[in-house]
Amino acid sequence: MLASISKLWRNLFHKKTIERELDDEIRTYVDMLTAEKMATGMSPKMARRQALMDAEGIEQVKEQVREIRRGHAIEGIAADLRQALRTLRNNPGFAILATLMLALGIGATTLVFSVFYSVLLKPLPFREPDRLVQIWEARPQKGWQQASFTEANFWDVRAMSKAFEGAGAFTLADMNMTGSGDPQHLTVGRVSAQFFHILGVQPLLGRVFFTDEDQPGRDNHAVLLGHRFWITQFGASPSILGKTLRFDGQSYRVAGVLPAGEPWLNDADAFIPLVYSPAASRGSFEFSVIARLAKGVSLEGARSDLAAVCSRLAKLYPANDTGMAIKIKPASAWGADAKLRSALWVLLGAVGFLLLIACVNLANLLLARATARLREITIRSALGASRIRIIRLVLGEAFVVGFLGAGLGLLLAWQGLDLIRAANLDGIPHISEIGLNGWVLGFTLVITLLVVICSGLVPALQAPRHDLAAALREGDRSQAGNRSQYRLRSALVTSEVALSLILLIGAGLLIRSFDKLLHVNRGFQTSHRIIGTVNMPGSYDGNRIDQTVRAYNSRVSSLPGVQAVAAASSRPVLGWDSGMGIVAADRPDPANGQCALGELALHHKRLFPRNGHPASTRQDLL
Amino acid sequence: MSPQPANLLQGTLDLLILKALVSEQRHGLGISRRIEQITNGTFQVKPGSLFPALHRMEEAGWLASSWGESENNRRAKFYQLTKAGRRQLETEQQEWGRISLAIASALKAT
Structure with missing residues (x-):
């Protein structure tokens, strides 16, 4: 040895x-x-x-x-690489062109794959995610296919269903934090106490909620901090545990700090318990509900169990729950919806084409060089180089170009990731978690090897086979190569043009739809208008809100440059509705409590134009 | 003497080289001539097979080499058997005996 x-x-x-x-x-x-x-x-x-x-x-x-x-193999490879580097140094134009092309292809593919990975492939950061589901209410007869849960129905379904190990509810509330420096506007998650147990989330510090912490009569004033909020607000200090924070005038004791994670965990700055109430609303649909299937229960089993629960609830609360159905979806759907999924596939396909073009290009360049070098290669064979050695020589060049390109491509992808993260794209889950992790690097390595082999092997196999003398004569006669090489090269060029055309058409269509989207008529004007959000504590009643809005409006309207001010409970095209029913005034009590659910915003009636006389209608502003 | 070199199985060449080196150390041409002599001219080993075999067997540890003076005062590389080489010769001889007996009995069968 x-x-x-x-x-x-x-x-x-x-x-x-x-x-x-x-x-x-x-x-x-x-x-x-x-x-x-x-x-x-x-x-x-x-x-x-x-x-x-x-x-x-x-x-x-x-x-x-x-x-x-x-050690001949190692030595041979080292020699091949040295030789390849030498050849490339002597042909800087070829080397730079091929490397840049590949860098572009590999960089784009890596970038898209890293998004693809964190959105579609990365496992959820929860325990046994295949047993996690999300459920929605539905009223198929009214055409509601998927609605949030009402609070009362959540408590009832949780108590009645036997399909689940547990179920948890989640909703977001805007709250003001006071008492520690300037008042701050926070997004606070209100969750039932079991919520984090169902996900199987371990806190970074302290604890999650006790399972009965949502029961009335218990001390319900514990708060869990979200990871980002803990870092930005409290400098990741562990001594925050046990401190008291004031949200909307109520005191909460910090019980724990949660890890970062999507979905749910990054959605709020802090989490407080949703306290059970027998008088909870049956009409306001605002809770996301997750559940963990009991061991051995399938999605189908849960579906039939929930159907039984629904018919019981419909009998118990005919006014609200007639025609109730529950929709169930596995947690694997949390990553991305079908649209985003197909968009990502299309994007991956597009960069795949780009990479393929780079690959064909490299093959073509190598082939052109191999043809020009036919004489050199033939002389090498005559001097005793075996065929495998010649193949390795050409592959060596592809290898060096491939890995230079991959290195540069990774650099590009790294920069691109910063851009994507900075663009802060809403609506793409896990976008904050994208990065060049082991999986992505492995993917890059594999595609680089594939590119090297695919683009290097074609020219390598074109190396002269038997008739050295004929090859020498041919090398003398023309630099363009023989008929079969000519045919191969034109096939490569043709496929390149075809691939480029596909990409160009795709890109053109994309730009066209984007352009249309920019010029779509929204039904209202946006220029010279700005929007601000004011958050009022839940304890404010209608009068107090009215007074506050008045005070705001008169102060804002006196600012220089302001022409008119208006307030509304929600602004147009916000993307969600208030979950409130609409009842016609002439029919105050519709049969079965059925009412239309629509987008409804309460507008503050009085407008305050700068010149003193009130604007007559909403149209002045919108 | 047939000028036609017989096809050498690789194992056979190894065995012949080991055998040629039993009595004393030899250089490349010496080994080649010795093989010709002990096989009554049946096997002529060309350098294209001889030298790769010698280097392979040296790497395997069966042969050791040293530089010395040849009979007409040339600096030449001499090969000799190592202990492992002698053991290998033993094994290969037995193996060869087994095979040749088997082939002989196969040819005798009617």
Whole structure:
């Protein structure tokens, strides 16, 4: 073992000595053979000639000896790479062009794949995610396919259903934090106490809610901090545990700090318990509900169990729950909806085409160079280089270009990731978590190897086979290569043009739809209008809100440059509705409590134009 | 003497080289001539097969080499058997005996 290692060492690092010894050995052999032949009476010249012929080529013999040496493979690869680097240095134009092309292809593919990975492939940061589901209310007869839960229905379904190990509700509320510096506007998650147990989330610090912390009569004033909020607001200080924070005038004790994670965990700055109330609303649909399937219960089993629960609820609360159904979806749908999914596939396909073009381009360049180098390659073969050696020579170049391109491409992707993160794209889940992790790097390595092999093998296999003399003559006659090479190259160029065309058309369509989207008529004007959000504590009643809005409006309208001010409970095209029913005034109590659910915003009636007389209608503003 | 070199199985060449080196150390041409002599000229080993075999067997630890003076005062590389080489010769001889007996009995069968 030691002996073989020392041999390998000698073979790799004392190459000059070894080569000299080999040379000496073979030369002595030929000299001795010559001497033998002279002893039989041949002339020295004739004897030498005969000896050389008997030996069948000194260089070939030496090459054959080299090939059986230990470490020959490593040494050969190192030599190939050195040779490739030398060739590329002598052809900087080719090297730079090919590298940049590949960098673009590999960079784009890596970038898109890293988004693809964190949105679609990365496992959810929760325990046994295949048993996690999300459920929605529905009223198929009214055409509601998927609505949030009402609070009362959540508590009831949780109590009645046997399909789940547990269920948890989640809703967001805007709250003002006071008492620690300037008042701050926070997004606070209100969750039932089991919520984090169902996800299987371990807190970074402290604890999550106790499972009965949502029961009335318990001390319900614990708060869990979200990871980002803990860092930005409290400098990631562990001493925050046990401190008291005031949200909307109520005191909450910090019980724990949650890790970062999507979905849910990054959605709020802080989480407080949703306290059970027997008088909870049956008409306001505002809770996201997750559940963990009990062991051995399938999605189908849960569906039929929930159907039974729904018909019980419909009997118990006909006014609200007639026609109630529950929709169930596995947690795997949390990553991305079908639209985003297909968009990402299309994007991945597009950069795949880009990479393919770069690949074909590289193959073509290598092929052109191999044709131009036909003579050199033929001479190498004549000097004893085996066919495999020639193939490795061409592959070596593809390899060097490939990995230079991959390195540069990773750099591009890294920069691109910063851009994407900075763009802060809403609506793409996990976008804050994208990065160049092990999976992405592995993917890049695999595609780089594929590119190298695909684009290097074609020209490598074009290396001359048998008829060296014919190849030499051909190399003399023309630099453009023979017929089959010509055909191969035009096939490559054709496919390149086709692929580029596909991409161009796709990009053109995309730009066209984007342009249309920019010019779509929204039904109201946006220029010279700004929007601000004011958050009022839940304890404010209608009068107090009215007073506050008035005060705001008169102060804002007196600012220089302001023409008019208006207030509304929600602004147009916000993307969600208030979950409030609409009842017609002439039919105050519709049968079965059925009412339309629509987008409804309460507008503050009075407008305050700068010049003093009130604007007559909403149209003045919108 | 037939000028036609017989096809050498690789194992056979190894065995012949080991055998040629039993009595004393030899250089490349010496080994080649010795093989010719002990096989009554049936096997002529060309350098294209001889030298790769020698280097392979040296790497395997069966042969050791040293530089010395040849009979007509040339600096030549001499090969000799190592202990492992002698063991290998033993094994290969037994193996060869087994095979040749088997082939002989196969040819005798009617």
